Amino acid sequence: MHYLSLATLAGVTLAAQAAAQDVGTLSPSADTEYAPYLQHDYPNQVLFGDTHLHTAYSADAGLTGATTTPDDAYRFAKGQVVTSSNGIPARLQRPLDFLVVADHAENLGLYIALDEDSPLLEGNEWAAGLSDIFSPRTKEAKDEAYVYWGSAFSSGPSGGDPLADSPLVQTMWERITEAAEQHNDPGAFTALIGYEWTSGPDGNNLHRNLIFRDSKAEADQVVPFSAYDSDDPEDLWDWMERYETLTGGQVLAIPHNGNLSNGLMFDDVTLTDKTPIDAAYAERRMRWEPLYEVTQIKGDGEAHPMLSPDDAFADYGTWDVGSFGPELKTPEMLPREYAREALKRGMAYEAKLGANPFKFGMVGSTDSHTGLSTAQEDNFFGKAPMVEPTGDVLRWEEEITGRLTPDDPADDQIHGIGLASGVAAVWARENTREAIWDSLNNKEVYATTGTRLRVRVFAGTGFGADDLVRSDFAAYGYENGVPMGGELTGLAEGTVPGLLIRALRDPDAANLDRVQVVKGWVDASGETQERIYDVACSDGRAIIDGACDGDLGNTVDVTTATYTNAIGAPFLDTHWQDPDFDPALRAFYYVRVLEIPTPRWTTYDAVLFGLELPDFVEPTHQERAYTSPIWYTPG
Numbered sequence: 001m002h003y004l005s006l007a008t009l010a011g012v013t014l015a016a017q018a019a020a021q022d023v024g025t026l027s028p029s030a031d032t033e034y035a036p037y038l039q040h041d042y043p044n045q046v047l048f049g050d051t052h053l054h055t056a057y058s059a060d061a062g063l064t065g066a067t068t069t070p071d072d073a074y075r076f077a078k079g080q081v082v083t084s085s086n087g088i089p090a091r092l093q094r095p096l097d098f099l100v101v102a103d104h105a106e107n108l109g110l111y112i113a114l115d116e117d118s119p120l121l122e123g124n125e126w127a128a129g130l131s132d133i134f135s136p137r138t139k140e141a142k143d144e145a146y147v148y149w150g151s152a153f154s155s156g157p158s159g160g161d162p163l164a165d166s167p168l169v170q171t172m173w174e175r176i177t178e179a180a181e182q183h184n185d186p187g188a189f190t191a192l193i194g195y196e197w198t199s200g201p202d203g204n205n206l207h208r209n210l211i212f213r214d215s216k217a218e219a220d221q222v223v224p225f226s227a228y229d230s231d232d233p234e235d236l237w238d239w240m241e242r243y244e245t246l247t248g249g250q251v252l253a254i255p256h257n258g259n260l261s262n263g264l265m266f267d268d269v270t271l272t273d274k275t276p277i278d279a280a281y282a283e284r285r286m287r288w289e290p291l292y293e294v295t296q297i298k299g300d301g302e303a304h305p306m307l308s309p310d311d312a313f314a315d316y317g318t319w320d321v322g323s324f325g326p327e328l329k330t331p332e333m334l335p336r337e338y339a340r341e342a343l344k345r346g347m348a349y350e351a352k353l354g355a356n357p358f359k360f361g362m363v364g365s366t367d368s369h370t371g372l373s374t375a376q377e378d379n380f381f382g383k384a385p386m387v388e389p390t391g392d393v394l395r396w397e398e399e400i401t402g403r404l405t406p407d408d409p410a411d412d413q414i415h416g417i418g419l420a421s422g423v424a425a426v427w428a429r430e431n432t433r434e435a436i437w438d439s440l441n442n443k444e445v446y447a448t449t450g451t452r453l454r455v456r457v458f459a460g461t462g463f464g465a466d467d468l469v470r471s472d473f474a475a476y477g478y479e480n481g482v483p484m485g486g487e488l489t490g491l492a493e494g495t496v497p498g499l500l501i502r503a504l505r506d507p508d509a510a511n512l513d514r515v516q517v518v519k520g521w522v523d524a525s526g527e528t529q530e531r532i533y534d535v536a537c538s539d540g541r542a543i544i545d546g547a548c549d550g551d552l553g554n555t556v557d558v559t560t561a562t563y564t565n566a567i568g569a570p571f572l573d574t575h576w577q578d579p580d581f582d583p584a585l586r587a588f589y590y591v592r593v594l595e596i597p598t599p600r601w602t603t604y605d606a607v608l609f610g611l612e613l614p615d616f617v618e619p620t621h622q623e624r625a626y627t628s629p630i631w632y633t634p635g
Contacts, residue, residue, distance in 0.1 A: 043444055045428060054103055105225065110168065157230055208253040534547045538569035586633055
């Protein structure tokens with residue numbers, strides 16, 4: 001081995017220093033912008049999460065067997081192994097990017113207080129009775145305690161909160177916000193603070209999830225507004241406004257399960273006064289509720305086959321025979337329950353009132369009460385602890401609705417027809433509370449029924465097919481059009497909007513079948529209309545009269561709960577222009593992406609536990625995504 005002498009080494013060093021000085025004279029000025037991304041501030045990544053998850057801090061979860069805490073929920077969402085309430089290990093295939101633990105505000109943390117023999121319940125006669133019932137801690141005791149609590153909760157504002165004078169909710173709320181603070185890791189994982197307001201007049205679902213942009217410091221300044229305070233959304237909006245005034249923070253609400261509202265979710269009149277909705281109502285609703293949870297365990301709320309008879313894919317996850325109350329559903333309720341119909345009616349209101357009460361974006365989430373955000377068909381831990389994975393067919397047959405009418409099965413909807421759904425997909429610049437909340441508020445979001453397929457849409461008048469292959473696709477889309485959740489206004493005569501659409505399959509899931517554009521509009525006579533256009537088809541199928549030519553087929557083997565990606569496409573894209581565009585008519589466009597057929601969660605269960613396939617539901621289905629709409633408004 002040869003070594004440089006000290007003299008030689010010193011010479012080399014001096015030469016290097018001189019060279020460095022020479023190079024320094026060639027350095028660009030400090031204001032040189034070499035990096036092309038310095039000015040990019042648009043959303044550049046899609047983040048997947050759940051805005052609607054319950055733990056044992058929700059009374060209806062804890063008293064029915066849930067033992068998981070917010071800490072468990074966040075650890076599970078981050079990809080860690082967590083033991084389920086029924087004692088079996090659970091883990092996600094891939095971690096989520098964000099999570100909202102949205103426990104019910106009504107007697108928040110009640111089960112936890114009972115289980116801890118907490119002094120928070122001391123001095124309250126109602127709580128003393130509940131504690132006595134609960135004290136054996138057997139399943140029977142918990143069931144009886146649930147009924148005891150449920151009789152108070154179901155009375156709502158008229159009965160009042162039996163624990164109104166207790167520090168229970170404030171204390172438990174501060175525990176929940178502390179868990180969110182501990183698990184929030186900006187850039188890696190976002191724990192958004194939130195809760196559920198559980199309004200259910202006469203058993204009709206008007207629930208909302210509240211999501212805060214803020215940290216514990218702001219959220220702890222309030223006690224969550226609950227259905228004991230009011231079951232009217234307008235009162236909730238008043239409370240949200242007071243929160244923002246008090247703290248300087250920001251909050252939004254996401255309604256869910258209009259399919260269980262018996263026509264109240266998207267009603268034509270206000271809830272309490274029954275007065276026709278006006279411009280002020282419309283503006284306030286969209287100020288506080290920019291989104292709608294369109295798909296989750298308790299059915300899919302995008303469309304209904306009766307409302308959309310020409311839509312071959314409208315009958316998906318349909319729950320349409322009742323609510324949580326005793327009243328059966330009637331056909332005239334349906335138009336006021338489903339997202340697509342509400343979006344159409346919203347434009348009609350805008351033409352009449354100058355404001356649109358139903359101009360919402362769309363997300364999916366689970367509404368799981370297990371503390372485990374599972375939306376994959378082969379990893380579905382169910383709606384609640386009593387229907388976590390088991391070989392007992394009770395997991396399929398457990399009633400979700402119809403409990404108040406035990407002698408009338410007409411409104412029974414069981415867990416087996418529930419969906420392993422869904423996921424909220426958010427286009428954001430950063431994985432932080434602020435960036436995710438801003439994208440939610442801006443409606444640059446979409447829903448999936450459980451898989452993590454990627455969808456991006458831009459609308460504008462200057463796009464062409466060549467733009468699909470641009471290396472700066474997103475930057476060009478933002479510069480020359482609007483993304484999902486956006487609006488086009490006042491296009492000139494002869495100008496036709498075009499949509500740039502890209503869809504990429506979940507790398508761990510199924511290929512894509514097709515991409516569709518769902519258009520709704522208000523015609524010249526003021527009537528609402530809709531049409532579904534197939535705009536990209538896999539396997540070389542042509543589009544004839546707006547539809548993919550031919551059936552794709554089905555690779556599912558139901559005896560083994562397997563499928564192959566021998567059909568379909570991993571990626572579909574298209575530039576589509578509306579062939580029926582009229583610049584004088586209001587319209588919206590959203591994209592629906594369908595995967596190829598795959599096994600349903602009940603099929604996976606049947607194979608795993610050696611059960612006969614259930615006869616009340618199809619063994620396969622087609623997972624899908626729904627983007628937030630892009631609206632067109634005449635100038």
